[in-house]
Amino acid sequence: MTKFNAWNLIKNGLNGQSYWTRQWRDPEPKSSYDVVIIGGGLHGLATAYYLAKNHNIKNVAVLEKGWIGGGNAGRNTTIVRSNYMMPGNHEFYEHSLKLWENLSHELNYNVMFSQRAHVSLFHSPGAKDSVSRIYNIMRLHGTDAELWDLKTLKKKIPHLNYHNSRFPILGAAVQKRAGNARHDAVAWGYARAADTLGVDILQNCEVTGFTRKNGNIESIQTSRGIIKGKKIGFAVAGNTSVLWQMAELGNLPIESHKLQAFVSEAVKPILDQVVVYGVGGAHFYISQSDKGSMVFGGDLDWYKSYAQRGNLPMVQDVAEAAMAIFPSLGRIRLLRHWAGVMDMTMDGSFFICKTPISNLYLNAGWNYGGFKASPASGWYFADLIANESPHSYVQNHNLERFEKGINIDERGAGPDPKLHG
Amino acid sequence: MIRINCPYCGERDHSEFSYGGDATINYPSLDASEKEWTEAIFFRKNIKGFQFETWHHSNGCRMWLVVERSTVTHEIKSVKPCHPNLQKVVENNK
Numbered sequence: 001m002t003k004f005n006a007w008n009l010i011k012n013g014l015n016g017q018s019y020w021t022r023q024w025r026d027p028e029p030k031s032s033y034d035v036v037i038i039g040g041g042l043h044g045l046a047t048a049y050y051l052a053k054n055h056n057i058k059n060v061a062v063l064e065k066g067w068i069g070g071g072n073a074g075r076n077t078t079i080v081r082s083n084y085m086m087p088g089n090h091e092f093y094e095h096s097l098k099l100w101e102n103l104s105h106e107l108n109y110n111v112m113f114s115q116r117a118h119v120s121l122f123h124s125p126g127a128k129d130s131v132s133r134i135y136n137i138m139r140l141h142g143t144d145a146e147l148w149d150l151k152t153l154k155k156k157i158p159h160l161n162y163h164n165s166r167f168p169i170l171g172a173a174v175q176k177r178a179g180n181a182r183h184d185a186v187a188w189g190y191a192r193a194a195d196t197l198g199v200d201i202l203q204n205c206e207v208t209g210f211t212r213k214n215g216n217i218e219s220i221q222t223s224r225g226i227i228k229g230k231k232i233g234f235a236v237a238g239n240t241s242v243l244w245q246m247a248e249l250g251n252l253p254i255e256s257h258k259l260q261a262f263v264s265e266a267v268k269p270i271l272d273q274v275v276v277y278g279v280g281g282a283h284f285y286i287s288q289s290d291k292g293s294m295v296f297g298g299d300l301d302w303y304k305s306y307a308q309r310g311n312l313p314m315v316q317d318v319a320e321a322a323m324a325i326f327p328s329l330g331r332i333r334l335l336r337h338w339a340g341v342m343d344m345t346m347d348g349s350f351f352i353c354k355t356p357i358s359n360l361y362l363n364a365g366w367n368y369g370g371f372k373a374s375p376a377s378g379w380y381f382a383d384l385i386a387n388e389s390p391h392s393y394v395q396n397h398n399l400e401r402f403e404k405g406i407n408i409d410e411r412g413a414g415p416d417p418k419l420h421g
Numbered sequence: 422m423i424r425i426n427c428p429y430c431g432e433r434d435h436s437e438f439s440y441g442g443d444a445t446i447n448y449p450s451l452d453a454s455e456k457e458w459t460e461a462i463f464f465r466k467n468i469k470g471f472q473f474e475t476w477h478h479s480n481g482c483r484m485w486l487v488v489e490r491s492t493v494t495h496e497i498k499s500v501k502p503c504h505p506n507l508q509k510v511v512e513n514n515k
Binding site: 251256302306311313403 | 423464472492493
């Protein structure tokens, strides 16, 4: 693998770009590995990378049923933020944001992380109080957070609809270090960096069954043959329940729902932040990509589904929200929209934990927020697999928290997966 | 758009309805163990394929329905009233 640096750039520029090596190998599966990670999305690839980097466990395989970056890694709105308040969550997401800040250097791959600020609008004094409380908690834990009054907001983002009489904009809660990144580059960067450290990335390798021995999973049946793993990690958010039942483990506190995202045609620079418009539980978030496309999304489709395609009522809802807050987008054309399948959990928080099978580890339940979490998710999942005990940040992110009554419910929405934003 | 054939109102767009959830949950008795209640409230089969689920015709007759629907193709096999006695009434009036 050729390192990206100024010297190689100049050298290859003079040589007709002919000396670049491929980004990662396409190896044949070995018969056994120290760790097998199922799921070649951002979380699986990051886990493999940190296993090799932080814990020196390099005999690792990542199994991906399609191609890497083809699942939810490519089906998100690329927002990175750490505005969480619950114990466990805020430390975790803040560490994730810190990893994002150095990720391009870490991976020697430009993930185009842009700290352009995450601007959450509020529309009533009650909403202002509520969000102030959350952002004060963030500040107490050393995360950056601030409130913008209407004057500042108008100066920073002049194109919003400041004449909405139903939901007047009163100001915004802002995290300046938040922003977005290029999702494909994150998948490719982690794959390339993990591969360099010796990790085998096995694409088109679908898991079809497990062979159990003495209570453990001894081997994994895949479309590319039988693969043994001393330790096995699931990182297949969206399809976690399917794999969980394949391992005969019963039910999970998860429902699969689909979430849509939208990309418009490219326009000249109009929006330099990530803007979130949330009224009465509804939800709309928008940013502009480096190419100029408006990238935006809304709520779930509101019914359980494993289909990776969105339905039309939500397209209309999102378009209405866009018009309410950003009327100048009225004549912009939509280029693409797609849906990803989310693990929506019973309290809206994730799982990085051990399972009833002693050599199986679970990484799941990312709800709306898997993209921003991926570096820390890989970090702490690798830590769990290597050290066999959870780090204090994720000590309650397990399946037992519901029975113990220590749910990590940021929204306080109760045990209905579709209500956790 | 999914079209749901409401037994009271006829076939309508799913945007008239609100999704409830798994229709096969049996809540345990009040003195059952915490484990049983945890299982009933928090744990789901999360079926990939045909499942029985509840929908509320919230912008229509406001009745609760049990719908048998595929979570992969969204094809609907059957729609019935939630309440077993109402199921009988609907059957008898056919």
